[in-house]
Amino acid sequence: MATAIGxxxxxxxxxxxxxxxxxxxxVTVIGGFGSFALRGYVDVATVPWWVHVHALSLLAWTLLFLAQALLVAQRRTDLHRQLGWVAAGLACFLIPWGxxxxxxxxxxxxxxxxxxxxIFLVLGPLDMLAFGALTLAAILLRQRSDWHKRLILCGTIAMMEPAFGRILPMPLLGPWAGACATLMQLLYVGIAMRADAGLRGAVHPAxxxxxxxxxxRxxxxxxxxxxxxxxxxAAALAAG
Structure with missing residues (x-):
């Protein structure tokens, strides 16, 4: 009985x-992008439509990710599975669009x-490929929930670099700006690993x-x- 309760x-x-x-x-994604706009660092009205589509699709993924976690917490795994295929379709759009x-x-x-x-030319595509690789692995391992949820979390963190780029003082970081944003991503994975170790006594290999x-990446x-x-x-693209 004690084992079952545990x-x-x-x-x-x-x-x-x-x-x-x-x-x-x-909170990080919405706060990062939202505060960037509120501080006047970007004029939303002048942003190209394709950037708006990219931002809205990232926001949709973030909200879906949160909704999926809440559904599992409420033990609505039936809805979680159905919504999962919507998320998979969104991921298929996110990667090439990003x-x-x-x-x-x-x-x-x-x-x-x-x-x-x-650096910028390869940064976005590699972010998307890292997200895609981890998300695909999570989908393939969806019957193994311990792997599935951890890989989905890591995949989502893998494309948070733009959010951290709007929170950190990137212009002051100079050539280390990208590395500092990645360190924040690794910190978030580290937080999850620390919680995992406290719960399970070991860090899951996912x-x-x-x-x-x-x-x-x-x-x-x-x-x-x-x-x-x-x-x-990059120079050829910029030159038109």
């Missing part, structure tokens, strides 16, 4: 942890001044994969974004 309590705690992480992600948005931003001269154009993908951005091929492509 298992039930652990499941309840795990649901609270994932709901808390989903809420933290949502990549296209990065390319168009370089082409139209909308690269933030603290990012070298080559988090190690998530950590490796996000850290590896930073390494690839730095390696590829400074190559002659990528910097040349």
């Amino acid at each position: 298992a039930v309590e652990r499941q309840a705690r795990e649901r609270r942890i994932f709901t808390g992480m989903a809420a933290l992600v949502a 990549i296209a948005t990065s390319i168009l931003a370089v082409q139209m001269g909308r690269v933030p001044p603290f990012f070298p154009p080559g 988090y190690r994969w998530g950590l490796a993908v996000i850290a590896g 930073l390494l690839l951005v730095e390696l590829l974004g400074r190559t002659a091929i990528v910097t040349g492509a």
